[in-house]
Amino acid sequence: MAFTFTILGSSSALPTSKRFTAAHVLNVHERFFLIDCGEGTQMQLRKYKIKLGKINHIFISHIHGDHVFGLFGLISSFNLLGRENDLHIFGPPDLEPIIHGYLKDFYINLFFEIIFHPVNCTRSVRIYEDDKIKVNTIPMKHRIPTCGFLFREQKKLPNLRKEMIEKFDIPISKRQGIKEGDSFTTETGNIVPNHELVIPAPEPKTFAYCSDTSYNEGILTQIRNVDLLYHEATYGCDLQELARETMHSTASEAARLARKASAKKLVIGHFSARYKDLTPLLAEAKTVFANTFVAEDGKTFKV
Amino acid sequence: MAFTFTILGSSSALPTSKRFTAAHVLNVHERFFLIDCGEGTQMQLRKYKIKLGKINHIFISHIHGDHVFGLFGLISSFNLLGRENDLHIFGPPDLEPIIHGYLKDFYINLFFEIIFHPVNCTRSVRIYEDDKIKVNTIPMKHRIPTCGFLFREQKKLPNLRKEMIEKFDIPISKRQGIKEGDSFTTETGNIVPNHELVIPAPEPKTFAYCSDTSYNEGILTQIRNVDLLYHEATYGCDLQELARETMHSTASEAARLARKASAKKLVIGHFSARYKDLTPLLAEAKTVFANTFVAEDGKTFKV
Numbered sequence: 001m002a003f004t005f006t007i008l009g010s011s012s013a014l015p016t017s018k019r020f021t022a023a024h025v026l027n028v029h030e031r032f033f034l035i036d037c038g039e040g041t042q043m044q045l046r047k048y049k050i051k052l053g054k055i056n057h058i059f060i061s062h063i064h065g066d067h068v069f070g071l072f073g074l075i076s077s078f079n080l081l082g083r084e085n086d087l088h089i090f091g092p093p094d095l096e097p098i099i100h101g102y103l104k105d106f107y108i109n110l111f112f113e114i115i116f117h118p119v120n121c122t123r124s125v126r127i128y129e130d131d132k133i134k135v136n137t138i139p140m141k142h143r144i145p146t147c148g149f150l151f152r153e154q155k156k157l158p159n160l161r162k163e164m165i166e167k168f169d170i171p172i173s174k175r176q177g178i179k180e181g182d183s184f185t186t187e188t189g190n191i192v193p194n195h196e197l198v199i200p201a202p203e204p205k206t207f208a209y210c211s212d213t214s215y216n217e218g219i220l221t222q223i224r225n226v227d228l229l230y231h232e233a234t235y236g237c238d239l240q241e242l243a244r245e246t247m248h249s250t251a252s253e254a255a256r257l258a259r260k261a262s263a264k265k266l267v268i269g270h271f272s273a274r275y276k277d278l279t280p281l282l283a284e285a286k287t288v289f290a291n292t293f294v295a296e297d298g299k300t301f302k303v
Numbered sequence: 304m305a306f307t308f309t310i311l312g313s314s315s316a317l318p319t320s321k322r323f324t325a326a327h328v329l330n331v332h333e334r335f336f337l338i339d340c341g342e343g344t345q346m347q348l349r350k351y352k353i354k355l356g357k358i359n360h361i362f363i364s365h366i367h368g369d370h371v372f373g374l375f376g377l378i379s380s381f382n383l384l385g386r387e388n389d390l391h392i393f394g395p396p397d398l399e400p401i402i403h404g405y406l407k408d409f410y411i412n413l414f415f416e417i418i419f420h421p422v423n424c425t426r427s428v429r430i431y432e433d434d435k436i437k438v439n440t441i442p443m444k445h446r447i448p449t450c451g452f453l454f455r456e457q458k459k460l461p462n463l464r465k466e467m468i469e470k471f472d473i474p475i476s477k478r479q480g481i482k483e484g485d486s487f488t489t490e491t492g493n494i495v496p497n498h499e500l501v502i503p504a505p506e507p508k509t510f511a512y513c514s515d516t517s518y519n520e521g522i523l524t525q526i527r528n529v530d531l532l533y534h535e536a537t538y539g540c541d542l543q544e545l546a547r548e549t550m551h552s553t554a555s556e557a558a559r560l561a562r563k564a565s566a567k568k569l570v571i572g573h574f575s576a577r578y579k580d581l582t583p584l585l586a587e588a589k590t591v592f593a594n595t596f597v598a599e600d601g602k603t604f605k606v
Contacts, residue, residue, distance in 0.1 A: 015345060016349065039373070063408070065379045073318075076316070076369075105404070108368075
């Protein structure tokens, strides 16, 4: 079952000829979550063949244009395409009046419902849960209220051992119960304990999205052992001072956090437009955390 | 001297994988005018290598998202790039509070001045003039107040006849006066009339931008003999009824207007996303007005 993270925009504030601004799609078993929505997100979705109609949940980290300016066009297009499904938007409370203002300014009568979920950016809270995933916020340290998002797969049920099904000729009606923990009583009255009947399910995978933020060890407990950490790396360590002033991170800071959190894999993104070539940023991060990858528009990473 | 029209976005409401929404650049002797500003305009400017810093005047035809959503990102980028020059925006009066609202919503302190010029969309008025060009509005017929724009080159001065300069050894100090209409008195007192000294300048060229609009012969007197007419052709004549309802034009209507106006050349654009292949729209227009061309993102037309 797919659990992947696709980059739609890897640039920070200014787009470049190769990089659009922040937007990402998380595919959780064919359920699609949009994370941030910079200008041109709808074009990128089309370019990378992700159907607009599959997006029902949008998570906005903070109200800076490079994370939001694509929202207006995307909502307009949903409407023009005849969308009927509710659209859930999670973001800082101030985003809600902005969305309503835009609908008014541009004379838009929506044919679907926008359900806005205001998100408190100061502490970690559960903001979403369904049968596949649960999402918690991760408070970021930025110039305005900002939060990251932690996506954790729901615990999966174990698989039945085929050879045991056959051996005891276990009827279909009993199998779901066994997956959920039942033992099995044979015709002769023998009890076969549950652990002999199932193969444990793989551990639920986790994905953490951290953008925009200063280096912040305060989130380590939250992102500990995460399978895939996306962390902004707006600058290289050559611009450490600028990173501090603007409350962004460097590539080596992102890597340091990944190492301290014992993350399995790190993707760095949200690059300043001044970096035409990202090799130095990748190299910088890899010296601290070897399993680092660079975000590129259109690239997909397995969680 | 260049007088060209470049398409940045040729799609109507919905962008496609090949067509961005409405945005165009008019290059008048290396002075650049942006006409409409759909989502992703700044990316298209970069893609087609038009420097953002060269844009000082933006003309917005009406307040529908596919003509405006790129404005916010473009203004943000101007600011991030350290722009100091004034930015002149011409558009319907309601656009001004939208721009100010956006600056407030996104915490943007501009380092340059936006000078907003409210445009009355109900009659033709001169809204801009400099030493190279003058611009008049053309009232459009659309669902909301909308205007097109007529760009007319300023009359150029005639060129001096080289052979006459040499024959009479005309000093440099007299030449500008002759360009402006003076005759020349030789040392012996002979008067050489002006028309013998100069070659008349070519007629000023004109460009008309008409989008979005129903078919409207009311503008014929304004666009008569225009060198290049850009006219929207959202639909083909197969969707004449839909064109009427939504107050758009078909390809054959655009062509009929070009023929009646005795335009020299027609470019059709603003195509509905349903048309993957534009050949039928072009063919439809060409049966009415042979010198028709199809707008494509990145294509440049000589006026």
